[in-house]
Amino acid sequence: MTSKPTKDLAAIRAQLRALANPAIAIHATRFFKSGPGEYGEGDRFLGIRVPVLRRVAREHRAASVSTMFALLRSPLHEERLLALLLLVAAFKRSDERGRERIYRGYLRAIRRYVNNWDLVDTSAPDIVGQFLERRSRAPLHELARSLNLWERRVAILATFWLIRRNDFADTLSIAELLLTDEHDLIHKAAGWMLREVGNRDAAAAAGFLNRHHRHMPRTMLRYAIEKLPAAARRAYLEGRAVTSGRARAAPKRRPPLRA
Numbered sequence: 001m002t003s004k005p006t007k008d009l010a011a012i013r014a015q016l017r018a019l020a021n022p023a024i025a026i027h028a029t030r031f032f033k034s035g036p037g038e039y040g041e042g043d044r045f046l047g048i049r050v051p052v053l054r055r056v057a058r059e060h061r062a063a064s065v066s067t068m069f070a071l072l073r074s075p076l077h078e079e080r081l082l083a084l085l086l087l088v089a090a091f092k093r094s095d096e097r098g099r100e101r102i103y104r105g106y107l108r109a110i111r112r113y114v115n116n117w118d119l120v121d122t123s124a125p126d127i128v129g130q131f132l133e134r135r136s137r138a139p140l141h142e143l144a145r146s147l148n149l150w151e152r153r154v155a156i157l158a159t160f161w162l163i164r165r166n167d168f169a170d171t172l173s174i175a176e177l178l179l180t181d182e183h184d185l186i187h188k189a190a191g192w193m194l195r196e197v198g199n200r201d202a203a204a205a206a207g208f209l210n211r212h213h214r215h216m217p218r219t220m221l222r223y224a225i226e227k228l229p230a231a232a233r234r235a236y237l238e239g240r241a242v243t244s245g246r247a248r249a250a251p252k253r254r255p256p257l258r259a
Contacts, residue, residue, distance in 0.1 A: 005067045011073060012060055016078060019056070021047035023025065034114050035128075039149065039185065040116050040190060047064045048078045058086040065090055065098070069105050072113050080113055084123040091127050103131040105146055107139075109135050117185055123153040129161025137170045144174045149183055159197065168197045168204050175220075191223025199227065210241040 013112070021226035025047030029035070034043040063086060091102045106114070106127050114120055132139060143155035156178060159171040175190045198205030212235045213221055225233045232242045 003063050005070070008060070008063050009068045009070050012056070012063070012067075012082070013079065015056060016046055016076075016082070019046070019048050019052060023047065024049065032118070035123050037182075043077050043116065044075050046076055046078045050081070053078060053082050054085060054255065057082055060086060061089055065102060065105075069109070072109055074113075077116065077119075081119055083121065084114065084119055088123055088126045099131055103127055110150050110154055110247060111148050114154065117189075118200065119251040120150055120153045120157055124157040125164075125237065126228065128158035130153055132158070133165070133167075134159060139176070140170055140174060144177045149185065152181065152186055153189050154182075156186070159193055163193065163196045163200065164201070166200055168201060170202065171197055172208050175208065179216060179220075181217070187217040188223055189218035191220040191226075194224035194227055196222075198224070202215065206242060209236060213241070214239050 025045040028045040028047060029043075032040045032043060032045075034040040034045075060082075065087070068083050068086045068090060072087070073078050073082055074083070088104055091099055094102065106123065110120075114123065128140070132223065140155045140158055142149045142159075146152055146155075158169070158176050161176060162168070163171055171193050175194055178186050178190045181187065181190075192206055194208060197208075209216075209221075211226060216224070221236060225236050228236075228242075235242045
């Protein structure tokens with residue numbers, strides 16, 4: 001007899017295949033850099049837009065966590081993204097034991113399955129960041145030192161949960177660890193998180209920038225200062241420190257996900 005999780009998984013996969021769009025899939029293959037030698041090498045796409053996947057996720061929110069993790073182990077990008085949307089929702093409504101199960105399963109899955117920037121950004125703050133909010137942050141620093149690109153991105157993106165609660169210490173210390181990182185996706189992520197710190201505490205962000213702007217990767221610096229006044233941006237790009245008053249930017253809306 002076929003078990004219910006197996007039947008649920010088959011139903012979800014059949015629904016996704018019915019929504020597939022080959023033209024969108026071709027674009028996604030290029031957009032997510034899945035060609036030979038690129039960071040998403042070998043990834044496969046059905047061609048389903050994120051709003052459609054979010055709708056499907058709402059339809060299947062009652063699926064078991066086992067089904068969600070089975071879906072996460074898919075070679076298809078959209079199946080993995082749907083699994084992460086489901087896991088984030090399940091995490092939010094779970095008790096502590098359920099949250100720990102999702103957190104630990106997520107950590108085991110990062111290298112093989114949470115393996116593109118959109119997958120990380122969709123899930124790391126709400127699973128890893130939220131789980132560690134009232135616990136030791138040592139796992140974040142271990143991930144930041146990983147040789148695996150996606151584990152390092154999880155480390156810095158997970159701090160977004162903490163930033164939203166005006167807790168900046170781990171963002172700043174992990175960004176410092178990542179100053180010598182060689183990957184552009186890490187430069188972008190760290191710069192983005194530094195910018196989010198600055199949106200809430202201009203002095204904290206300015207302190208970091210004044211210490212490190214001369215040797216920050218250029219992409220990280222540009223992302224970090226993107227919303228600052230023009231004079232402050234110019235000063236940092238020219239290698240000059242900026243006082244916190246001059247570095248204060250007007251509050252901005254939460255940005256969309258970006259690589």
